Amino acid sequence: MDFSRDGRSIVAARNTLRSGSIFVLELWDAATGEHLETLPNRDHTPEHSGTISSIAFNPQAQLLVSASWDHSIRLWELGNGNSPQALYGNRSEVWALTFSPDGRTIISGAKDGSVRLWPTNHVSNDKYIAGEWSPLRVSSGGRILAALRENTFGLLNLRTGDLEDEIPLSKAQEPERASRPVHFAGLGSLVSSDLGVFVEPIPGAVRIWNLRTKESRDLKTGEMPLRSLNVSPDGLSLVSSTERGTLAWWNLTDSSIAPVSIAAERSFFSGNGEVLVALSE
Template identity: 25%
Template structure:
């Protein structure tokens, strides 16, 4: 086998040995296009093609293409039970902490919870008037949190298929959010250039963190200096004390969750 990196092989053919085969996958002939239909070649004088696909190890772009194809096939096969249930693009997926449920959200505003062991649909959760941007699970149970393009955040109990709370206050699409690891607080970020910190039980908006330079001069309690463009992502420290946010103006800020201060 040619060794990747040899100068003479950088732009030449890639030769692979039988030892490089990772796994043979048998493919049903009926699932493959007829070679004659695709290439228009005369098949009478050719040998019957091998009906298996070989996957090889290596580091060249040609070999990487084989691995990419294999990954695509696996993703399609593993997702077949879920694909047919939506009329619109699936935008987000998340496993529950115990791995028993999978939540999927899409741009028609629906959340569906799936039983992972059986692959069956457990429940469909409705409410948001816009597409689902993200879904998250409570660290201690089967509570689902989702942010929507309609500027709202929703929470459901997936075990009982019941609505629990709706968090309203953002002025634009809610692009990111999560429970704190202790499960006691929710943090959400939006294209309205704000981070909001919520009490999940009462729905109270505890803190609003945003850029309000003029208002802060006269009303320091309204908010804290912050980003200047919409938030794109956030993550929360393992001790549930800090929320780190990133956004479109290429900046990152650390926010104290208890005080709301940057």
């Protein structure tokens, strides 16, 4: 699920069979809740043949990119009804993606740990960053990529591909869960938009990292396994979800305040952090 930068539209993937279609994108008007469009919008013309794992609007809200476990990426031009561009080059399931701040580059992360950079005006892979990284978020200046790999949070220079800084993470996560893409449905939601706060799931809690001081503190979330985490753009709030279909909205500035409980399964903040979208079956 994603919120357009202008706050006007919401997109979500439908990965279950309904109304004769599967692996499609649904768009809604954020203000009215009106359904705007289904992509692809022609019957019996599927694009993705596997689970849609990640979606992102470009900053201008004119393009939409989707990634899938079928190893493909699709770039959709909204409102014209044309077939999307297919981006080729991945050899594994694509688990995560994001746009650069200027909207000219797509950054994708795959199950095999590869990170690839794609110009939006080409249909082939343009650049490759070595290392088993999954992209989280690009800095507002477009120079730094926050990324995640096994037991490490890193800040990568997009021009050189060099690792500029890193933080060792907990090794105590259950290995069978750490390898699943459950936390990869929206990796950008693990870090604030200013790259100031990163949240790390650990057994029974969430570790809150201040990326400027490299100090951390733990927030107890209970024994129920977490399904997703979503930090607000300003780094002041956190929404967690469990497999029971319950969201908890935490105030990160005061851990003594009890979280607000919401009956939903997934959530997403608008670009300015003023609106939270909750998704349920």
